[in-house]
Amino acid sequence: MRDALRLFQAEWVRSVILMRRYAGNTVGSVLGLTIVFLGLFFSTRYVSGMSSFGERLDSVVVGYVLWSLILFVLADVSMDAQNEAQTGTLEQVCLSRFGLTRVFVLRSLTRVVWTVLMNAAVLGLICLVTGTRLHLSAWLVVPVASALLGAFGLAFMFGALALGAKRIQQLLNLANFALLFVVMTPFEKTAPGLFPLLSLLPMVPGAAGVRAVMVDGSAPGLVGALVMLGSGALWFALGVQVFRRADRAVRARGLLGSY
Template structure:
């Protein structure tokens, strides 16, 4: 598995360096969209606007949304490219299996894009003049968000495997992800708190906002529940993807487009 990861990491790095204009354009667009929203809000509210820690929380949610959108779209996009180029059968026939190959490929791409996302975060903080906290404990809620993101990514990839073209659905999914990651679910109570337990990534995102924007301490009960949520969605995604692979083989549409 390590050999597979290193091979995919090399492949991701070659693709990233071979098309630098695309990477730079993506970074510029991501930062420009947020900064445009920031300037618009400040203009509407007037010179007496006081964001407090709310803007910090919004920054955390926006950067998380950017990361998760990449994860969910990346696996699906790579799968569709394999289908269009007719190389999906070669991936399936490898000793590792299609699930391991795409998981290793996604983690390898994430390794590179974590650096890009960190750069985007630092530039946004520089432009807005805000300051976030970076305690070592933030690794734990970030991991729960990544687990849930990969679970959703494999569910979307399952749809791509069966229906081939799902670009419009991916676009709608981005708005749903913005709700999950940007809404301050950590303030919910009562029935909404139970809903928060069931929604993907919301608990991990809320814990990250508490740690990075509000400088609160880590709640071990919440982080444990967030881990269970993330693992549950990852297992669900892998099971659905495996079922979709079997169904695609049964229908004979694995390599069709």
């Protein structure tokens, strides 16, 4: 436990240093995501000749910001594996007494704070320009945590691919568009009969919970909260297990340090 806390502290300091050193990149990411949505917003309003997205604007805003949050999370582990391999430090991390999986898990946890803050800034800018009003509640922590856990589960699966293939950027790009459909589609309203089955997909229960809290102003309840957290925890555990097996496989085949 003490070693884990020391590692978490070291990774936290590392993340702070990187955020300070590359602050321009962070600001650019926030402005870029905001400009993309505003371009979509104003172009749609011009073409339709009416208020963009009609009465569904709040749902679209929530879905877009949640999708951008997942984009950052999804790229974390796989890009870390690629960068470590390119710089020649992947073997050093793997041979440390903490192990590759533990280092990447705690590194991902330290980045959650920065990722959430960045996307909160994107949400604030979009709401300010478009005039969107959303509900905020303490219940929001539950669906956001569920979505983040599911996203990290997928991130570790892609990270497992990156350990062997090293370059999976095009696959990540395809996954990003697929997740845009998964996150922004309100399955709980468009397909209520299939929603229990669709809830087996990662981040679907969390995305539905975020819309329920921020758009409808309703609380998920105890059972709903347990379902969302259980789904996220299941995908997270599955992703970490896949990453751990991939770590062992590439080391056994001597492919860890190859690029």
